[in-house]
Structures are given as structure tokens and as C-alpha cells.
Amino acid sequence: MTRDAPPEVLTSRLGYLLKHAYLRLTEESARALAPHGVDGRELAVLVVLDAHGELSQLDAAGKLGIDRTTMVALIDALEGKELVERRRSPRDRRKNIVQLTSTGRDRLRDAESARREMERDFLAPLSRADSEHLVRALKSLVVNGPSRSES
Amino acid sequence: MTRDAPPEVLTSRLGYLLKHAYLRLTEESARALAPHGVDGRELAVLVVLDAHGELSQLDAAGKLGIDRTTMVALIDALEGKELVERRRSPRDRRKNIVQLTSTGRDRLRDAESARREMERDFLAPLSRADSEHLVRALKSLVVNGPSRSES
DNA sequence: TATTGTTATACTCTATAACTATA
DNA sequence: TATAGTTATAGAGTATAACAATA
Numbered sequence: 001m002t003r004d005a006p007p008e009v010l011t012s013r014l015g016y017l018l019k020h021a022y023l024r025l026t027e028e029s030a031r032a033l034a035p036h037g038v039d040g041r042e043l044a045v046l047v048v049l050d051a052h053g054e055l056s057q058l059d060a061a062g063k064l065g066i067d068r069t070t071m072v073a074l075i076d077a078l079e080g081k082e083l084v085e086r087r088r089s090p091r092d093r094r095k096n097i098v099q100l101t102s103t104g105r106d107r108l109r110d111a112e113s114a115r116r117e118m119e120r121d122f123l124a125p126l127s128r129a130d131s132e133h134l135v136r137a138l139k140s141l142v143v144n145g146p147s148r149s150e151s
Numbered sequence: 152m153t154r155d156a157p158p159e160v161l162t163s164r165l166g167y168l169l170k171h172a173y174l175r176l177t178e179e180s181a182r183a184l185a186p187h188g189v190d191g192r193e194l195a196v197l198v199v200l201d202a203h204g205e206l207s208q209l210d211a212a213g214k215l216g217i218d219r220t221t222m223v224a225l226i227d228a229l230e231g232k233e234l235v236e237r238r239r240s241p242r243d244r245r246k247n248i249v250q251l252t253s254t255g256r257d258r259l260r261d262a263e264s265a266r267r268e269m270e271r272d273f274l275a276p277l278s279r280a281d282s283e284h285l286v287r288a289l290k291s292l293v294v295n296g297p298s299r300s301e302s
Numbered sequence: 303t304a305t306t307g308t309t310a311t312a313c314t315c316t317a318t319a320a321c322t323a324t325a
Numbered sequence: 326t327a328t329a330g331t332t333a334t335a336g337a338g339t340a341t342a343a344c345a346a347t348a
Binding site (some may be wrong): 004005006007009010011013015016017018019020021022024025026029040044047048050051062063064065073074081091115119123125130131133134135137138139140141142144145149 | 156160163168177180195199202214286291
Binding site for chain 3 (some may be wrong): 192217218220222243244245246
């Protein structure tokens with residue numbers, strides 16, 4: 001792709017910076033997680049399931065901020081790898097209860113470890129204090145940002 | 152989409168934070184730029200052309216970090232709105248020289264003003280110092296990050 | 303009637319491969 | 326032979342609409 005060093009007119013733009021920081025992290029994440037057979041989105045699903053014990057597909061989608069139709073294929077993939085199990089809820093038979101298998105728990109532990117190491121490397125150009133500052137700033141933008149809790 | 156508040160297990164992950172900060176800024180950007188008839192990528196092209204006077208499509212693509220095949224449609228769109236002009240380079244007739252029209256310069260000024268205001272609003276949850284800190288941190292990740300100047 | 307999961311479909315963004323004209 | 330622009334195409338990732346089962 002013959003990538004130049006990005007010019008100052010771009011690197012002073014928040015949109016450019018967020019996009020390219022995101023793209024670069026996505027690459028590193030893919031590289032780090034590949035040996036564990038999951039991608040970043042799948043790992044996020046595992047994390048949410050681990051935190052909540054079990055969830056319906058819709059509830060999991062809500063936590064992750066993705067559409068329920070997107071969740072179907074995600075769970076299909078994770079179930080295919082035997083990292084999660086689906087079963088019909090006996091209380092409300094419209095719902096699928098999704099939970100980690102024991103293989104899923106092991107995989108989660110290993111993949112999370114790889115992710116943490118990848119994040120450390122990614123943040124290596126920054127001091128420890130600057131890294132923490134960055135994460136805190138992003139968190140307040142994402143959590144308290146414009147127009148939360150709509151639609 | 153019935154979006155819950157994101158749980159702590161996600162908001163402590165750099166990947167989640169960068170992705171959602173990026174997505175949210177993209178939305179705000181679209182909203183802010185819509186009245187000016189350009190999107191964020193198109194505006195970035197105008198900015199790069201303004202900074203360099205004129206560029207070949209390939210050189211512009213290099214500055215922006217996008218593929219030359221992607222650039223074609225981008226320039227098509229901008230040319231259709233009469234914001235840029237293409238002409239064959241007399242020195243190397245394989246190249247298209249792309250430059251801003253005077254309409255393009257005016258549009259650039261107005262859209263940039265809207266973008267700056269949007270960024271201010273987006274960063275409003277942060278103090279002035281934290282905002283500057285954030286931009287500086289992102290810049291060093293994007294510019295000095297892992298595996299620069301490859302491919 | 304409304305909700306959950308599902309499927310079919312479409313849209314956006316992007317890249318790869320192959321063509322053309324030029325060098 | 327290599328490069329710049331173009332076109333066709335394909336692959337992610339995501340969403341909307343419509344349907345079946347269930348409430």
C-alpha cells in the first residue's frame with residue numbers, strides 16, 4: 001500500500017487519530033489472538049459471558065452494543081468451536097441461554113492473557129502514567145459521551 | 152438497538168474503548184459535516200490537497216493511508232461536486248494531478264470549521280488539559296506505534 | 303400484539319486482481 | 326518491465342425487513 005508517514009495536517013485531527021489507532025490495535029489484536037482461535041469480538045463475547053454467568057443472546061448483544069442479528073453468527077462461530085453452549089430457556093422458550101463451556105473458560109483465560117500483553121506492547125510508546133491517562137480519558141468519552149442511552 | 156450502558160469488563164479494554172470512541176466520533180462527524188455535503192474521508196482529502204497544492208492520486212492516497220483503488224471513487228465523488236479537479240499530468244501522462252477548485256477551498260474552510268466545533272463538543276467531557284493529553288498520546292501511538300513504515 | 307432468534311438481503315468500506323495507457 | 330489509474334469483484338462487518346415460535 002506504500003504508506004507514507006502521516007502528515008501533520010492529519011495527525012492533529014481527532015478523527016484520523018482515533019481511526020488509525022483503532023485500525024492499528026485491531027491488527028495487533030488479530031495477530032495476538034490468532035494462535036488462540038478467536039478474534040477480538042469473539043473474545044469480548046466470552047468476557048461478557050464470564051462476567052455474567054449466562055445471558056440470553058439479546059442481553060449479551062445489549063452489553064456488547066451489537067445487533068441481535070449480528071450476535072447469531074457470532075454465537076454460531078463460538079458454538080462451532082465448542083467455547084459456548086446454547087440452550088433454550090425453560091422459563092421463556094423464546095430465549096437462548098448462552099454460557100461458557102469449560103473449554104471456553106480455558107480459552108478465555110489464555111486469550112485474555114495474550115490480549116493484555118498485546119495492549120502493553122501497543123501502549124509501550126507511552127509512559128505508564130500516560131497510558132493510564134489515555135484509558136481514563138477514552139473511558140469518560142465512551143461512557144459519558146454525547147447522546148448516551150438513546151435508541 | 153437497545154444499547155445498555157457498557158459494562159466495566161468492556162470499558163477497561165483498550166480495543167473496546169478505541170472502537171467505540173471511533174464509532175461515536177464518526178457519527179458526530181457525519182452529523183456535523185452533512186450540511187456541508189462532504190463526509191470525513193472526503194474532507195481529509197481536501198485537507199491534504201490544500202496542504203500540498205496538488206498531488207497525484209497515488210501520492211494523495213499515500214498521505215491518507217488508503218489504497219489507490221479506493222482513491223478513485225473518492226476523487227470521482229469530489230469531482231462530481233466540483234470541489235476538486237483532475238487533469239492529466241503533462242510531465243507524466245500516467246498521472247492525474249488533483250487540486251482543489253475555488254469552490255473546494257470555500258467548502259474546505261466551512262467544513263473544517265464545523266469539524267473543529269464537533270471535536271470540541273466531543274471532547275467536552277474532558278478538561279482542556281486532558282483533551283490535549285489525549286490527542287498527544289494518540290498521536291504518539293499512531294506515529295511511533297508498532298511496525299511503522301512497513302509494507 | 304410484542305419479543306427472541308433466525309434468515310435473507312443490502313449497504314459501507316476496503317482490498318486484490320486484472321486491464322489500459324503510459325513510461 | 327514497471328507504474329498510475331481504472332474496473333470488476335470479493336470479503337469484512339454491520340444493519341433492516343420479514344418470518345417462526347413463543348409470550
